[in-house]
Each structure stands twice: as C-alpha cells, then as structure tokens.
Amino acid sequence: MPKKRVTKIDPKEKLSPYLDYQSNKNKRKSQSKTQNKLSASLANLRSERKSALVKRLGLIVGISVIALIGLGFYISPxxxxxxxxxxxxxxxxxxxxxxxxxxxxxxxxxxxxxxxxxxxxxxxxxxxxxxxxxxxxxxxxxxxxxxxxYQTIGYIKKGNKYCKILAHGKLGTQLLPWSKVSPDKPVFIGYNHDMSLNQSLALFNSLPSGFQSQIKLLSGNTRRKSQVIFVMKDGNVVIGNVSTLKRKLKYYNEIKAKATKDSLIDLEVGAYSRPLTVKEKRIYGLT
The missing domain is CATH 3.10.20.310 (membrane protein fhac)
Known part of the structure; x- marks a missing residue:
C-alpha cells in the first residue's frame, strides 16, 4: 500500500495575511487616534488664540475708552x-x-x-x-x-513784636503780637546778633526737657559772651555759663528748694542763690 504524501504547511505563512490585516488595522486605529488628538489640540489652540485675541482687543478698547474719558475730563471746565x-x-x-x-x-x-x-x-x-x-x-x-x-522752638522779640524761632534754625517771616505768643514756649529777648542767638538756641535745645519747660525768657543782655540768663516761669532767674551749665544743672533742684521766691540762682561760677534786687526784677521784667 503506497504511503500518503504529507504536505508541510507553515502556520506563519497561512496566518500572515490575517496578521498583516490586524497590524494594519491597529496602525489605522493608532493613526486615527493620533489624528483625533491632533485635531483636538489644533481646535484647543485655535480657541485659546481666539480667546487671547478677544482679551487683547477688549483691553485695548477699554484703555482707549478710559483715555478718551480722561482726556475729555481734562479739557472740560x-x-x-x-x-x-x-x-x-x-x-x-x-x-x-x-x-x-x-x-x-x-x-x-x-x-x-x-x-x-x-x-x-x-x-x-x-x-x-x-x-x-x-x-x-x-x-x-x-x-x-x-x-x-516747622515746629516752633520759641520766640524772639523784635521791637514790640515777636518772631518765631523754628526747629530748623531759621526765624519766621511774620511779626506777631504778644497775644499770639504761646505761653508754653520761651521768649528770647535782647539778642542783636545771630551768632549769640544761635549759641543760646543750641544750648537750650541740649537741655533736659523738664528744665526747658520751666523757662519763660532767655535774655541776651549778658555781661559776657559765655554767660546765659534764663528767667523762669516761677519768677526765679538762673545765670550760667554756656560751657558748664548742663553739668551744673544737677544742683538746680536742690538750690531751688532752699531759695526764696524771686531769687537769682547762680550756676556760673559757684552754685548758690540770693534774692533778686528791685533793679534786677525790673531788668528781667518781673515787676
């Protein structure tokens, strides 16, 4: 009995068309998805560009309208x-x-x-x-x-009027009557030269605020350039030296407590007090 011929079949060869079909189908699906994504991206891009353009146009129009309104107001009455x-x-x-x-x-x-x-x-x-x-x-x-x-430090007497002494060291431009002089600020009298006034003003500014507030007048009618005279609100007169007064003020309260009313408290050479004479009271405007 003759043998049957056996034909060998390659499975890959038989499946090749099917596999190619599936591969092509998958490729087409992939390409379709890619195209769909690309189309969606392009659509989004166009939408974003359109939105940005509208915003820019809106901003330009808004600015233009505001500018026109502003210009109209500027030139209007x-x-x-x-x-x-x-x-x-x-x-x-x-x-x-x-x-x-x-x-x-x-x-x-x-x-x-x-x-x-x-x-x-x-x-x-x-x-x-x-x-x-x-x-x-x-x-x-x-x-x-x-x-x-500017803050007013004090006043300086000029004739029968008073001028402000300002915080930046200059004098005010207005001559004021006594009724407009603040009682809380000291008055500088008898100063004929800017140098002596500036020296006394610098000394005044360096004094403790508690002592400053007690001063009523600063007199430029001194015997020596280094001398300073303060007429106090309590009626006493304090005499001192420009270079030593600050150091000697530590004795002031103690001497003042022992002094009688209308006394001269001398801190220039020593540190003591004595009653003012009638002439001194007149000179310092205390009578």
Whole structure:
C-alpha cells in the first residue's frame, strides 16, 4: 500500500495575511487616534488664540475708552480750579500765600495734584515757616492746600513784636503780637546778633526737657559772651555759663528748694542763690 504524501504547511505563512490585516488595522486605529488628538489640540489652540485675541482687543478698547474719558475730563471746565482753600498756617497771610503759590483759576486741577513740587518750591522759598504743602481736592475742582509748618522752638522779640524761632534754625517771616505768643514756649529777648542767638538756641535745645519747660525768657543782655540768663516761669532767674551749665544743672533742684521766691540762682561760677534786687526784677521784667 503506497504511503500518503504529507504536505508541510507553515502556520506563519497561512496566518500572515490575517496578521498583516490586524497590524494594519491597529496602525489605522493608532493613526486615527493620533489624528483625533491632533485635531483636538489644533481646535484647543485655535480657541485659546481666539480667546487671547478677544482679551487683547477688549483691553485695548477699554484703555482707549478710559483715555478718551480722561482726556475729555481734562479739557472740560470740570477740571478748572474754581477756588483754593488753605488749611493750617494760621499765622501766615493766607491770601498772600495762595498768590505766592502761583495757582490760578484757569489752571487744571489734575496738573497740581500730579506735580506739587512747583507750589512747594515757591511757597517755601518765601515763607520759612512752611515745611511742606500737601495738595488735595474738594468738590471736584476746589484745591485744598494743607500747610505743614516747622515746629516752633520759641520766640524772639523784635521791637514790640515777636518772631518765631523754628526747629530748623531759621526765624519766621511774620511779626506777631504778644497775644499770639504761646505761653508754653520761651521768649528770647535782647539778642542783636545771630551768632549769640544761635549759641543760646543750641544750648537750650541740649537741655533736659523738664528744665526747658520751666523757662519763660532767655535774655541776651549778658555781661559776657559765655554767660546765659534764663528767667523762669516761677519768677526765679538762673545765670550760667554756656560751657558748664548742663553739668551744673544737677544742683538746680536742690538750690531751688532752699531759695526764696524771686531769687537769682547762680550756676556760673559757684552754685548758690540770693534774692533778686528791685533793679534786677525790673531788668528781667518781673515787676
């Protein structure tokens, strides 16, 4: 009996078309997914670009509208200064101060709000009392000048009037009557030279605040350049030396406690007290 012929079949060869089909199918699916993702990304990108463009256009339009409104207000009569009000500077001539500032009713409010340096420079140059001016606005077009003055250290007598001695060492520009002199501040009398005044002022500023507050007058009518004379609020007179007074003040309270009313407390050479004479009381304005 003849043998049957056996034909060998390669499984890979038979499955190859199927495997190729599956592979191609998978590739097409993968490509389709990639294309779908790419399409989605492009759509998102276009959407983001459109959104960004709309935002930029909106910003440009918004800025343009605000600029037009601002320009319209700037050139309108609503931005014209109609009046100027001054706050502070009670001892200064307010009408003259406004005139010095250079502000006119034809000026624009915004110009002075944005740049106040010109007003400050003009006013401070004329009035030494003024430390700084802040410019504000009321009722849309009324300018308000808020005057900040230097602290008053004391007063100096000039004729029958009094002038402020200011914290930065300069004298005020206004001559004031006695009614406008603060009783809490000392008065410098008899000073004819700036040098002696500056020396006494420097000494006064270096003294303890507790002693400063007790001083009523500082007299420049001294026998020697190194001498200082303080008329106190309690009626006593203190005499000292410019270079040694601060050191000797430690004896002041002890001597004052033992002194009688209207005494001269001498801290210039030694440290003692004695009653003031009638002539001395008259000289120091205590009678």
């Amino acid at each position: 609503l931005n014209d200064v109609v009046s100027v009000k001054v706050e502070g500077g009670r001892d200064l001539p307010l009408a003259e101060l406004v005139k010095t500032s250079g502000i006119k009713t034809s000026d624009k409010v915004i110009d002075h709000l944005v740049d106040s340096r010109g007003v400050n420079h003009k006013v401070k140059q004329k009035y030494s009392e003024v430390e700084h001016i802040n410019i504000g606005v009321n009722h849309l077009n009324q300018l308000v000048l808020k005057v900040n003055e």
